[in-house]
Amino acid sequence: MRVGGWAADAGLGAVFAAVLAFWASRIADSWGGGYWGFDCAAGAVVCVIALARRFDPARAAAAGLAVAATAVLAARFADLPSEPGPGMALGLAVLVGTAVRALPVVTACGVAAGGLAVAAGSLLTAHTLAAGVPSVTVMNVLAWAAAVLAGLFPRLLDARRRAVAEGVRRAERLRLARELHDVVAHHVTGIVVQAQAARLVAHKSPGKAGDALAEIEAAGSDALAAMRRVVGLLRDPDEPAPRAPGEPGGLGGLDELGGLVGRFEAGGRAVRLRLPDEEETATWPPEVAGTVYRVVQESLTNISRHAPHARSVTVSVERDRETLTVEVADDSPRGPSRHHQRGGYGLIGMRERVEALGGTLRAGPRPGSGWVVRATLPVPRSKALPERARR
Numbered sequence: 095m096r097v098g099g100w101a102a103d104a105g106l107g108a109v110f111a112a113v114l115a116f117w118a119s120r121i122a123d124s125w126g127g128g129y130w131g132f133d134c135a136a137g138a139v140v141c142v143i144a145l146a147r148r149f150d151p152a153r154a155a156a157a158g159l160a161v162a163a164t165a166v167l168a169a170r171f172a173d174l175p176s177e178p179g180p181g182m183a184l185g186l187a188v189l190v191g192t193a194v195r196a197l198p199v200v201t202a203c204g205v206a207a208g209g210l211a212v213a214a215g216s217l218l219t220a221h222t223l224a225a226g227v228p229s230v231t232v233m234n235v236l237a238w239a240a241a242v243l244a245g246l247f248p249r250l251l252d253a254r255r256r257a258v259a260e261g262v263r264r265a266e267r268l269r270l271a272r273e274l275h276d277v278v279a280h281h282v283t284g285i286v287v288q289a290q291a292a293r294l295v296a297h298k299s300p301g302k303a304g305d306a307l308a309e310i311e312a313a314g315s316d317a318l319a320a321m322r323r324v325v326g327l328l329r330d331p332d333e334p335a336p337r338a339p340g341e342p343g344g345l346g347g348l349d350e351l352g353g354l355v356g357r358f359e360a361g362g363r364a365v366r367l368r369l370p371d372e373e374e375t376a377t378w379p380p381e382v383a384g385t386v387y388r389v390v391q392e393s394l395t396n397i398s399r400h401a402p403h404a405r406s407v408t409v410s411v412e413r414d415r416e417t418l419t420v421e422v423a424d425d426s427p428r429g430p431s432r433h434h435q436r437g438g439y440g441l442i443g444m445r446e447r448v449e450a451l452g453g454t455l456r457a458g459p460r461p462g463s464g465w466v467v468r469a470t471l472p473v474p475r476s477k478a479l480p481e482r483a484r485r
Contacts, residue, residue: 099148103145103148106144106145106188107141107145109184110138110141110144110145110181110184110185113137113180113181113184114134114137114138114141114181116180117130117133117134117137117179117180117181118130118131118133118134121133121175121179125175129174129175130175132165132168132169132172132174132175133165133174133175133177133179133181133182134181136161136162136164136165136168136177136182137178137179137180137181137182137185138181139161140158140161140162140178140181140182140185140186140189141181141182141184141185143157143158143161143185143189144158144185144186144188144189147188147189147192151189151192151193151196151197152193152197152201152205154189154192155189155190155192155193155197155205155208156205156208158185158186158189159186159189159205159208159209159212162177162178162182162186162212163211163212163215165177165178165182166178166212166215166216166218166219167218169218169219170218170219174219175219176216176219176220176228176230177216177219177230178212178213178216178230178234179230180233183213183233183234183237184237186209186212186213186234186237186238186241187209187237187238187240187241188241189205189209189241190205190206190209190238190241190242190245191240191241191242191244191245192245193205193206193245194206194241194242194244194245194246194249195244195245195246195248195249196245202245202249206238206242209238209241209242210235210238212234213231213234213235213237213238214231214235216228216230216231216234217231259442262442262443262446263442263443263446265443266442266443266446266447267446267450269447273380273381273384285310289310350387351367351369351386351387351390351409351411352367354387354390354391354394355367355390355394355409358394358397358398358407363397363404363405363406363407364405364406364407365406365407365408365409366406366407366408366409367409368408368409368410368411368412369411370411370412370413374413378418378473379473381451382418382451382471382473385447385448385451385453385469385471386411386418386420386469386471388444388447389420389422389444389447389448389455389467389469390409390411390420390422392440392441392443392444393409393422393444393467394407394409394422395440396440396441396467397422397424397426397465401424401426401465403426403427404424404425404426404464405425406424406425407422407423407424407425408421408422408423408424409421409422410422410423413473416472416473417470417471417472417473418470418471418472418473419468419469419470419471420468420469420470420471421466421467421468421469422466422467423460423464423465423466423467424464424465424466425463425464426463426464426465427463441455441457441467444467444469448469448470448471451471451472452471452472453469453470453471453472454469454470455467455468455469455470456468456469
């Protein structure tokens with residue numbers, strides 16, 4: 095458990111002790127003798143179980159409800175003060191709220207129903223039925239309702255976040271699929287063109303070569319048509335066709351990082367850009383270059399939104415053998431707002447894209463001050479293209 099969790103439980107334990115002590119004094123004043131002992135002991139057991147709920151919320155809730163139900167029956171047949179008392183009610187509220195917040199739906203509903211049954215069971219121990227709904231029952235029902243609401247609200251909020259995050263992942267996958275389609279389609283088109291040219295040359299020397307090249311042409315054309323049909327199902331009918339890298343609004347590439355950085359510098363921040371040589375980047379697969387551009391673009395966007403006090407940024411793209419590392423770091427002072435944004439949906443999209451290519455992405459605070467986004471991508475060694483293929 096984190097330090098914050100221990101501190102919260104320590105504070106909760108102090109509240110439990112204060113409530114138990116207060117109610118014990120009230121029972122001693124009104125009932126006299128040692129009647130307060132049973133309520134204090136039973137309430138303390140439930141409170142201790144509530145403090146241990148983090149280890150196993152389901153079993154802790156079951157144990158707390160069992161102790162509370164036993165206390166209700168004992169108070170009913172032994173003519174003891176009404177149960178559950180305030181201390182026990184508070185402990186049960188913590189157990190029910192935790193169960194509703196964290197446990198599976200069926201288990202959470204079972205715990206909530208058990209809590210309501212115990213709250214309603216307080217009617218058996220009430221000593222003022224003739225005066226209307228007993229105050230002990232009202233207290234227990236209100237504590238139960240508050241616990242259910244306190245657990246249900248963050249549960250629904252988490253469900254909404256997961257739905258939005260899944261939508262972002264799906265959108266990123268579709269975007270990556272479209273980009274990969276365009277890249278592969280470009281290469282397949284080149285194969286078809288080369289096969290057509292070779293077929294014309296083969297007319298000078300009739301033979302099997304012409305038939306083979308005709309089959310290559312047909313296979314390439316069929317593959318291109320099939321790929322367009324399949325990936326066309328992924329496109330939004332109202333969405334315009336994506337442009338190739340380098341065109342306005344296209345996929346983005348390393349040659350466009352300069353313009354991206356220039357637009358970011360116009361906001362008043364200094365950017366240090368380190369890129370590999372153009373001869374090296376020319377051999378990288380287009381999907382890798384497009385991913386590098388996307389990581390840098392999203393990182394700079396996050397700096398503009400969440401780090402307004404950052405004055406300098408370093409963008410580094412380096413290759414070590416078959417591993418490409420993209421790093422975007424800023425010098426923003428530390429603040430709670432930046433940490434709260436670490437799970438943003440832009441980061442989810444970047445991670446989805448990077449992991450789809452077999453890489454990893456990490457984002458977090460730098461030692462001292464600032465924030466860093468670091469992505470690593472595998473870049474297979476590629477042979478230089480023949481001179482005729484580059485023309």
